[in-house]
Amino acid sequence: MSTTDTGKTTDPAAAGQPVDGGADGDLGEAGSQLSTAPVETAMPGSFGGPRAPGAIGWLAWTLREVIGWSRWFWRQLTSMRVALILLFLLSLGAIPGSLIPQSGTDAAKVQEFKDAHTTLGPVYDRLGLFHVYSSVWFSAIYILLFVSLIGCIVPRTWQFVGQLRGRPPGAPKRLNRLPAYATWRTGAEPEQVREVALKVLERRRFRAHAAGDAVAAEKGYLRETGNLLFHIALIVMLVAFAWGQLFKSEGNKLIVEGGGFSNTLALYDDFKSGSLFSTDDLTPFSFDLKNFTGTYELTGPNKGTPRTYQADVTYSVGAYGKEKKTTVKVNEPLEIGDSKVYLTAHGYAPVVTVRDGKGNVVLHDAVPMLPLDSNVTSQGAIKVMDGYRNARGVKEQLGFAAFFVPSFAGDGNGTMFSQFPALLNPRLAVSAYHGSLGVDAGIPQNVYQLDTSRLKQFKTAKGAILKQRLKPGQTMKLPNGAGSITFEKDVKEWANFQVTQQPGSDWALAGAFGAILGLAGSLFIQRRRVWVRATTGADGVTVVEMAGLGRSESAKLPEELGDLAALVHEQAPTKTDEPDPAVAPPVPAEGAEKQ
Secondary structure (H helix, E strand, O other): OOEEOOOOOOOOOHHHOOOOOOOOOOOOOOOOOOOOOOOOOOOOOOOOOOOHHHHHHHHHHHHHHHHHHHHHHHHHHHOOOHHHHHHHHHHHHHHHHOOOOOOOHHHHHHHHHHHOOOOOOHHHHHHOOOOOHHHHHHHHHHHHHHHHHHHHHHHHHHHHHHHHHHHOOOOOOOOHHEEEEEEEEEEHHHHHHHHHHHHHHHHOOOOEEEEEEEEHHHHHHHHHHHHHHHHHHHHHHHHHHHHHHHHHHEEEEEEOOOOEEEOOOOHEEEEEEEEOHHHHOOOOOOOOEEEEEEEEEOOOOOOEEEEEEEEEEEEEEEEOOOOOOEEEEEEEEEEOOOEEEEEEEEEEEEEEEEOOOOOEEEEEEEEEEEEOOOOOOOEEEHHHHHHHHHHOEEEEEEEEEEEEEEOOOOOOOOOOOOOOOOEEOOOEEEEEEEEOOOHHOOOOOOOOOOOOOOOOEEEEOOOOEEEEEEEOOOEEEEHOOOOEEOOOOOOEEEEEEEEEEOHHHHHHHHHHHHHHHHHHHHHHOEEEEEEEEEEEEOOOEEEEEEEEOOOOOOOOHHHHHHHHHHHHHHHHOOOOOOOOOOOOOOOOOOOOOOO
């Protein structure tokens, strides 16, 4: 038995030409349809052909031109090259959305960027770089890619289904012209060899059938299946992404221990959603924050790093749902229907009591402070909007600019910055204002900042600015009997929750896994065909020929053909012309005449 490799070969499906290359082209059918990729065609000079005289001839020529060019553009759009270019452009277009502030995510940062960059700001605005994912150019790339993938997949799927329903093509006339080839002579009958070859190929999971004097087999259909799966998965990802952007919702809510939240639009601190989202799509649920627990590394290089961040909550689904207890942790959200409740931030809310000059309590509440650093140095504003009258009995509003640290270093040991994120030695520094907070004008305000444009600052009898650093339980008195503010011994903690509804995320994840699986299949699985021909030679001895042809050149094809040939050779061994030594030569009879 001998096996020969004829050397390099071209991909017949990609070249669109018979592998044989001879005048008869006898490998054309055998080498066809190894791939469903469309054959690239060059653009002709004119689709309309010769133009007939007159208006009718001109109309006919114009119609042929329009149809021809339309078909040519459609072929280009649905080609793999253009699909890859569009996918690259889509990835490239997403870069500005990551580097430049987006109006849908943080409108305040967009305005800050415009104020800081008076030249670039208007240019970016005209190009849609502040709202990349809803811009015209990004949407155009997205839609073209979607159309390209659909136009590429549908005909290829239909063609591949036809290949699966059909049979491998018959053997070409000259098998010795294929990339991998083996031949030997055997004493077995041709029918017996073909039967053996059919069983061997089927045992190796080839689709095989007898065709004339040969057995035709094919394997590796998963390569094209993986290719189609990859494209279908991309479409699934695009649809899921579009669906999620249109119907998504995302809101944040800061809740102090003991407080609660109901999933209604009015109770969110901030909320943004897709263009097709409706408030009726909000999942009906509510929850209360019972306790927040945060622990931190006490020593070592990671001192102050959080070890535990968890919020103990009770929640109920619907208007009359039964209350349930659960714990929400970082990256372990509470899932209720289509909504997920994430724990995203944490801070402190010192409890303060504000009294007027007569000792009446006008404010008693836990005031959340926003962290400024990893040690939870925080700032905020304490606002008394109603119920306060000054020493003369005139209605006014009070405001306190507040600075809070959970672990103060101590008087004389540095500035007002926290030394550790845990609540070890809290301090509250306040400075007081009176007048109008500006809330009556109807203009939205940041609840954590104090607008001092309409306020006057309290001053001491010596004319100094009134400010004081308070320990828990201490009180700062306002001058001239204007009242007081007390930092109570109770300091509560708050947690910020992000409630999201992202439809299509599961489909997007499935599409991503499908794309990886399909890409792996299309890269590592080779589509190949094998033929086994058994015929009776001129001397009456059976001649066995085996050959293989792959979708692309591969060193594994000759190796696989050699293994298959060895299995067939075991049951149809090589026939030699030498006499068998086990058989004794004939002995002439006694007394016969010698010649």
